[in-house]
Amino acid sequence: MAQISSFICEHSMATSRLRALTDRQVQTLQATTSVGGVPGLECVVSPSGTKSWRLLYRVTGDTSARRRSLGLGRYPTVGLAEARQRSNEALRLASEGTDPKHEREEKARKHDLTVSQAVDEYLAWCRMNNVAATAQDKQSVFKNHVLRKLGSSPLVSITRKDIANILDKLGDRPARRRTAYSYLRHFFQWAAEREFIDVNPCLVIRTPKTVAARERVLTDDEIRSLWTGTSVLCAMARLQLMTAQRIGSIGRLRWQDLDLKGMIWNIPAHDMKSAKSHAVPLSDRAVLLLSGWPQLPGPYVFGVGSDGAKGFNGRSKGMMHMRKSGIAGDWRLHDLRRTAVTLAQRGGAGIDEITALTQHKVAGVIGIYARHGYEQEKRSVVDIVGRQITNILGPVHD
Numbered sequence: 001m002a003q004i005s006s007f008i009c010e011h012s013m014a015t016s017r018l019r020a021l022t023d024r025q026v027q028t029l030q031a032t033t034s035v036g037g038v039p040g041l042e043c044v045v046s047p048s049g050t051k052s053w054r055l056l057y058r059v060t061g062d063t064s065a066r067r068r069s070l071g072l073g074r075y076p077t078v079g080l081a082e083a084r085q086r087s088n089e090a091l092r093l094a095s096e097g098t099d100p101k102h103e104r105e106e107k108a109r110k111h112d113l114t115v116s117q118a119v120d121e122y123l124a125w126c127r128m129n130n131v132a133a134t135a136q137d138k139q140s141v142f143k144n145h146v147l148r149k150l151g152s153s154p155l156v157s158i159t160r161k162d163i164a165n166i167l168d169k170l171g172d173r174p175a176r177r178r179t180a181y182s183y184l185r186h187f188f189q190w191a192a193e194r195e196f197i198d199v200n201p202c203l204v205i206r207t208p209k210t211v212a213a214r215e216r217v218l219t220d221d222e223i224r225s226l227w228t229g230t231s232v233l234c235a236m237a238r239l240q241l242m243t244a245q246r247i248g249s250i251g252r253l254r255w256q257d258l259d260l261k262g263m264i265w266n267i268p269a270h271d272m273k274s275a276k277s278h279a280v281p282l283s284d285r286a287v288l289l290l291s292g293w294p295q296l297p298g299p300y301v302f303g304v305g306s307d308g309a310k311g312f313n314g315r316s317k318g319m320m321h322m323r324k325s326g327i328a329g330d331w332r333l334h335d336l337r338r339t340a341v342t343l344a345q346r347g348g349a350g351i352d353e354i355t356a357l358t359q360h361k362v363a364g365v366i367g368i369y370a371r372h373g374y375e376q377e378k379r380s381v382v383d384i385v386g387r388q389i390t391n392i393l394g395p396v397h398d
Contacts, residue, residue: 023080026051035080038087043075046203051075053083055090061097070101071199073192104198105156115158116151118196122187131275133248136313138183145170145180155191160201167208178208216335217342220392222328227393229327232302233318235289237336242286242385244340244358246273247333251312254299260291278359281379283386340385347384353377 020036021043029051032044040056053072058065072078072086090100119142126135145166150158163184170177185202192200218226218241226237236250243250243265252271259266265280272278282290293301296308304310315333322328337358344354356374 021080026075026080035083037080038084038091040091041072041083041087048207050203052199052203053078053086055087057091057094057100059094059097059099068099068101071192073195074189074200077193101198104195113155113196114151115153115155116147118155118191119147119151119187122190125190131273132252132270133246133273136248137179141176141180141183142187146184156197158188158197158201160205163201163205167205174208178210181205181208214332214335214338216331216338218331218335218339222331223339223389223392225327229322229325231318231321232312233315233322234327235293236302236312237322237333239286239289240333240336241340241343242283242289242389243280243382244337244344244354244385245278245280246337247315248273251302251315253301253311255295255301256299258290258301260287263287272359274359276359279375279378280357281375281382283382285386285389286382343385343388344381347388349381349384350377353381357381 021033026035026043029043029045030049032042035041035043038055042054042056044052044054046052052074055070055072056067057070058067070090072083072090075083078086093100093103123135123139123142126138130138149166150162153162166184167177167181170180181202185200185205188197188200188202191197223241226234226241229235229237236247239245239250240247245267249267249271253265257266257268258264260282263282263284265282267278267280269275269277290301295301296303296306298305298308298310300308300311302308302312304312304314319328319333341354341358344357353374357378
């Protein structure tokens with residue numbers, strides 16, 4: 001009884017000394033602050049400005065009298081009133097001698113929620129809320145860098161050290177490391193907002209440094225070498241160079257998206273990084289490649305398996321094979337897109353026309369109001385790239 005009385009007295013005194021903040025005041029906070037209204041409740045402000053709730057408390061009966069911390073969710077997903085409600089419930093448990101953090105962890109364990117199971121739910125959410133390219137890339141990152149080591153672990157057991165170990169192993173791939181951090185941070189925030197975990201372990205890990213943009217452009221000799229390859233990825237790479245589109249969109253290219261007579265490729269919005277549909281003109285050389293490509297029963301042009309029922313997903317192995325056979329050097333597939341733009345510039349194409357073909361975002365207010373489709377200009381750029389390739393290779397012979 002004495003301990004409970006001391007517990008209540010301590011918290012009552014803390015409440016009386018601290019004036020409770022309003023939601024409007026919480027919105028303007030720039031540093032971690034006790035918000036009042038409930039003893040021990042704080043709004044934690046990260047260096048990037050994101051806010052989350054934290055409750056500092058002690059458990060009655062704990063002889064060490066250690067002060068503990070419980071995450072209550074991210075603001076504004078969890079509002080001030082709800083944070084206070086969650087805090088009161090946690091303090092009630094603490095006053096009864098039950099650690100609220102342990103109760104939440106036990107609840108998650110009772111549901112046997114492993115990292116693998118949580119990732120499955122998360123990726124299903126991503127497939128409904130992200131464009132196809134992003135959802136597929138997330139699936140690749142989790143499959144190759146997370147699930148192999150942590151898949152069977154309880155989600156609540158994952159610590160910042162586990163995350164740091166994953167990122168450290170990608171130290172020689174800085175761009176992929178930064179992408180993996182972004183995906184992991186979003187995944188754990190998604191889990192925290194659904195109360196699968198208390199705190200996002202990525203919040204206390206520094207964002208990896210921005211990677212300098214690559215400048216690699218293929219030489220004419222490397223382009224000629226690319227045209228000697230016979231693999232599926234070689235054909236896809238040639239089409240990427242001719243159209244200046246992302247290799248992921250090419251891997252998901254379906255026959256129904258092609259109008260070979262009209263010499264156009266209509267990419268649906270869900271296959272574009274921008275989430276906007278995109279009409280890509282095709283050159284004579286590109287039409288010849290596609291019209292001569294064997295059509296499988298499935299919908300995908302570069303489909304996987306005997307029926308082509310799934311889009312191409314063997315880029316890493318394909319590039320390894322191309323390098324072993326001497327077709328590819330130290331360049332990457334995305335360098336082909338940069339090379340296509342360089343060929344267009346070499347042939348006299350303007351930046352606006354190139355921007356339209358690559359569907360890069362136009363900055364500022366003009367990007368909001370400019371809605372010209374640039375159909376003729378895009379075709380002009382594709383034709384210029386086609387002529388540059390012909391100057392390198394000679395007449396069409398795909």
